[in-house]
Amino acid sequence: MSTDTTAAPGRADAPEGVEDAPPFRYSAALAGEIERRWQDRWEQEGTFHTPNPSGPWADPEALGGAKFYLLDMFPYPSGAGLHVGHPLGFIGTDVLGRYLRMNGRTVLHAMGFDAFGLPAEQYAVQTGTHPRTTTEENIGRYKAQLRRLGLAHDERRSVATTDVEFYRWTQWIFLQIFNSWYDEKRQKARPVVELEAEFAQDKRRTPDGRGWCELTGAEQRAVIDSYRLAYISEAPVNWCPGLGTVLANEEVTADGRSERGNFPVFRRNLKQWMMRITAYADRLVADLDRLDWPDSVKSMQRNWIGRSEGAQVRFPVVGVDAPIEVFTTRPDTLFGATYMVLAPEHPLVDAITPEQWPAGVDERWTGGAATPAGAVAEYRLAASRKSELDRQENKEKTGVFTGAFATNPVNGGQIPVFVADYVLMGYGTGAIMAVPAQDQRDWDFATSFGLPIVRTVQPSEGWDGEAFTGEGPAVNSANDEVSLNGLGVAEAKRAIIDWLAARGHGESVVQYKLRDWLFSRQRYWGEPFPIVWDEDGPVALSERELPVELPEIEDYSPKTYDPDDADTEPEPPLSRAADWVRYDAGHARETNTMPQWAGSCWYYLRYLDPENHERFVDPEVERYWLGRDESRPGDPGGVDLYVGGVEHAVLHLLYARFWHKVLFDLGHVSSEEPFRRLFNQGYIQAFAYTDARGTYVQAEEVVEDEDGRFTWNGQPVRREYGKMGKSLKNVVTPDEMCERYGADTFRLYEMSTGPMDVSRPWSTRDVVGSQRFLQRVWRNLVDERTGAVRVTDAEPDADTLRALNRAVAGVHDDYAALHYNTAAAKLIELNNHLTKVYGGTGVPRSVAEPLVLMMAPLTPHVAEELWARLGHDGTLAYGPFPVADERYLVAETVEYPIQVNGKVRSRVSVPADAGTDDVQAAALADEKVVAALAGKEPRKLIVVPGRLVNVVV
């Protein structure tokens, strides 16, 4: 994709001008030759094959050091190939993996592909090419691009979600979920056969109270089906006509459009597969505390799950059987509830609406309608016509009176019931008690409808706002039996909940924003469900019938529609494969497919044991790589380090945690969480330039003049900063960088530009710095004209030993902390020292060897090459990594800066083992200090050992 760009200066293959370069200079051409050779050798020798405790790769002997499971987020192999931003994280994990391996750790590092998905399918729709063909081509290209970077993956463990042998196990996991229910009492998933047994033995009551045997077979099935963790529901879902599929809540943006394609999304009642992730809401929140994850991601997950504690309170309505149930997080403000609101879709609205307006009704409340029913109908119609966006942009409160009054259980007050769309059916009970004094939304509504406002929390001194949501003592909150007055918010909540519960008016409950996960899609290129249908519902296939393979079909497209046409029906492409759909005389296959997230929910388990055809992963292998570490209290187990972008904070990471917990509950894995430690890498960003018409111009042809203005072909252009992308004409590819500088230089450059978690701009111009460093190292060890090794057997001098050991000590910490930029700086510093001292004579072997070993994680190819040239036969991939000699870490003398009143005025050198008194004496004897004191006694004298002296006068 970048082959058509103009040739850049200094290309390795440029025939002109490089003829007089020394023949053994570390040029891009030489680097390329070295890199190809070592990549071949690693592959031939299986250098990075990682043993398992059992199974085909069992080698318990080889599992010497502590294990480390290192994981990159599952890439999608797009048709566009990689740009230089993509491998940033992959290189970062590779550096760590290589470092750990050299230090004796047993490292598992593999790379696979999340290969189902829309782009291959859309390409198939356009061209008729089977998505598998496109997918396999793309995977092939990705693998070639990644191989060129010298990543130390165990290539035997590579999987793709589209492999039949992989999706067979995805289907198997689906069956486990389908065949399970959530036991609230034990707080875990259990097989549905155990649920059936409980019903059959009358240990559990049926929904309508009849005995289990009195139910028909179909009724029994319906009861069991309603408990399953994967179930069919006819409920409002996100229907996207433009894509022709339904979407999960997580795939819909805040303004009601599809994350992919940006098409409008409508709420429609449709029969779809759901996953009961809400059963795990509590554990998904609670276990975040046991994970070593960035706070931002934890808070996004907490936010998304939206756990809130509160109370459910029942408000009786005169003349109606069913009370209105509300959820509130502020039951302490119940005495201040002056009206109620139902969501427009609330099922009780029709039941409570009387025939006539009550006498003397406020005309603001009626919406101008003659009857309550008329007003409600009109309001509902208007509300249903508003899009999500309208509702958000227009925050003015609207609503209409139902004509009904409810009774406030705490004081018997008759309060009016409204319908208003600021209350959402999808959250809580779809009804609220409105407390305008303590809720700004209610305040806004109350003021525009002339409703009373009663303060029940005393606002703080000097409060001049409207609704007061802060902490304060309760007021106006007492009846004959209970008084909250004077209590703080938390105490008042407890007191009123106790009272409500004792009277049967309510109880404390926990609400979640999290909804169940919509799990079916109307697509071709996804995993088929291992499900067939009879007239009573879905039936699971047996494990022996797996895999259920995708049938060949003529037309891969789902039926798509006018993106704005909400009144359309999804039609999955598989429904047109008539022969395949017909399973037998009484059964038809499920024609939806699974969403793309399915495969990425468990791929990290398959890397562990990809050749296992009996199980999705062998339990012993799983326990070895992911098991809980008993030495760490509360450790949930899981991958030791998971590196990827923050964009998966909610979707993938939440779904994968959910599946993992189900598998844990059912005893299939020993770990409670999939990813023990998560690290969000930064992004590589890039500048893009537009001309006067706003069209993007080729970024690498833009030049900057001395005044800092940017021009392209002489025309001024505007610079913007952001993503790298084909349409922005600023893509730089790793292949291009390997070509021009070599993979090692490219790796080193990416790792040098900042710590792993920081985003930074790409700058091709800067890459040369990394290449120069490698050239200098090479030149220090290899004669550029003859290719002979230049190291000597001389003893290094004391300065050099100190420089070396300082570098060794520092580099250990930097690698372990993922601060590769500072590790690289220390290596450069050491090499600069060697150049200065030994540039003319050759570097002592005892310094050259550790330098090469320390470089190996960052620049493995050139390090292997130098290691071999230094006379070693085998690979350095397994170390040993140098260890610092403490003796050389302490200097003989220490130079103390002497501050006078916090400003550095002088310096003194003292022996490193000098005591505080000696340092103090040396400082006071210094002539500049004597001058500053001018005969006076210092007021205070601070000596920080090893650091400095501060004299206060």
Place this chain on the structure above:
RNA sequence: GCCCCCGUAGGCCAACCGGCAGAGCCCGCGGAUUCAAAAUCCGUCCAGUGUGGGUUCGAAUCCCACCGGGGGCACCA
């Protein structure tokens, strides 16, 4: 509107628990090499840490406010 993160030389970034603002790379400048250039090599310039206050003997580091940038959430009762 609410919450989180980040502001250090021209650019990218260092600075452990508060202790000399600088490790490294690029750019710029000067020089060596060259017929010249590229490449390479050597040398060198550059900020007082977004702004204002506070704590401290001492603040890039801790606290408060503001400004700027990035991200998340957004009628969730």
